[in-house]
Amino acid sequence: MSAGEAAAVPDGPPAAAEGPGGALFWISAVVGAAVVAYALRELWSVSSPVSRASLARFLIGGGLVHDALWAPLVAVVLVVTAQLLPVRSRLPVRVGLAFTALVLIVSWAQVRGYGVRANNPSLLPRDYGLVVAVLLAAIWAAVAVALVVAQRGGGGDR
Amino acid sequence: MTATGRAAGVRARADEVRSTVEASPVHDERTAAILGLALGVSFTICFVTGLLSHLAQHPTSWFAWPARPAGLYRVTQGLHVATGLASIPLLLAKLWAVFPHLFRWPPFESAAHLVERVMLVPLVFGSVFLLFTGTANVMHWYPWRFSFTRSHYWVAWMTVGALVAHVGAKAGTTVLALRRRDTTGTSAGATAATAGDGVGPAPSSSPAIPSRRAYLGWTAAASGLVTLTTVGQTVWPLRSAAVLAPRRPDIGPQGVPVNGVPSAEVRAAATSADYRFRVYGDVEEELSLTLEELRSLPGHTAALPITCVEGWSRQATWTGVTVSELMARAGVPASATVDVRVESFQHGSAYQYSTMSDEQARDRDALIAFDLGGEPLHMDHGYPARLIAPNRPGVLQTKWVEAIRVTRR
Structure with missing residues (x-):
């Protein structure tokens, strides 16, 4: 047995089964909670009532959008693609959808032109709608190739 | 097909997806550990470089921002924005990997477990806030009514505090998950696991289920794509590839971009x-x-x-x-x-x-x-x-x- 194999832990029950605890956990939790509390106090002290409301909306809203909308939407997409597509086609299409979503997330503000300033042409200087169209075309061309390869790899079983 | 039949079909697919999620290596501890490490590195770089930028703009009695090397801030702030943007797919992949844990029942099993889960709230909410506001800021998009700089700064501290607690809670689990032999990283490995003692993470043998290696590979590719299409705003040789960057370093009056214009x-x-x-x-x-x-x-x-x-x-x-x-x-x-x-x-x-x-x-x-x-x-x-x-x-x-x-x- 090599040293690497000796260091490896064989498959077994999930490591988290024992749950958190111990000195490292509690010291980290106390230090971390103190930093969180101090940061929240500073956030409160540097904000006006109007900005506090806006801050709370974005701070809480962002996490909620992820947990209550985005992640469930991903699950729905998994269900729909499972419903509509042959088994071998699902993974390429899901990866294509994931990359499409990523490109749209990263480029949303540019495509919508939210930051454009008429008196500053060096800001957002490209035709981002065209850029995104080209990127999405490239992504789905790659998906199409992957689908052809997957179909040649073995049947269209559902 | 009748409506009842269609509903049954959707339910069957939903059950299939649920069992897929439960069986998929995408959602196991090793995947979460690897993504957590990657995210920990990118967030740490982002936080330290952001802190340096703050100190450069707000000198203190105990820290003097040096005049040299001349391009130091170019490197640190370029890293700050690049790691922040690259963290977007990393964070989404990590949150998806651990998303099933959100619904675990009972929600906590001990006081320590409750503390661990409570500290996830500032960690997740802070991370999403930082990446959204940071990205919007570089695009000059301000759909809020608070000070970006002060809020971004203090939410960063909040997130780092929660990250410290999370690292303390997950250090042991992460080490164990990373040391465990990887039998589900590939489809071949998954098949071997199925043929073995059957203990441990469920296999990934369906062509519809990404292996761990594939999931991590696609995540790395996504981070790479975001980086490649934006980092050219500061890395001159990549300027032509920076098609999603809000700036191109050679576009502007006299060939230099401008941030503020005069009133x-x-x-x-x-x-x-x-x-x-x-x-x-x-x-x-x-x-x-x-x-x-x-x-x-x-x-x-x-x-x-x-x-x-x-x-x-x-x-x-x-x-x-x-x-x-x-x-x-x-x-x-x-x-x-x-x-x-x-x-x-x-x-x-x-x-x-x-x-x-x-x-x-x-x-x-x-x-x-x-x-x-x-x-x-x-x-x-x-x-x-x-x-x-x-x-x-x-x-x-x-x-x-x-x-x-x-x-x-």
């Missing part, structure tokens, strides 16, 4: 025939120079980057008079230790003043510049004169300068 008041003051550049404060003789007199002083040319806090940068050639030369002409001894405040026509703005330490002000390349690339400064670059000095955030490279005030310590 009508600033424009009028900067082009006035009465313009005088002043040196005052703790000096032997105050100077009040016309633009022609300023330009007639012994000049100095330096190649320095202009680096915006929003992550773009551009190396350029600047010509002007050194701050040291101006202080010497005003009778400030070379032996004096000074602070220098550079004053702009942007009256009432947050950018009206910037300060320089003695080291920064006496640097050989710290200039009150009037030429860029051999031509008079464009109005958007700070005509008639601006500060350009090594290793400074762009917001401190004050434009439309009317005076410098010298204070001896």
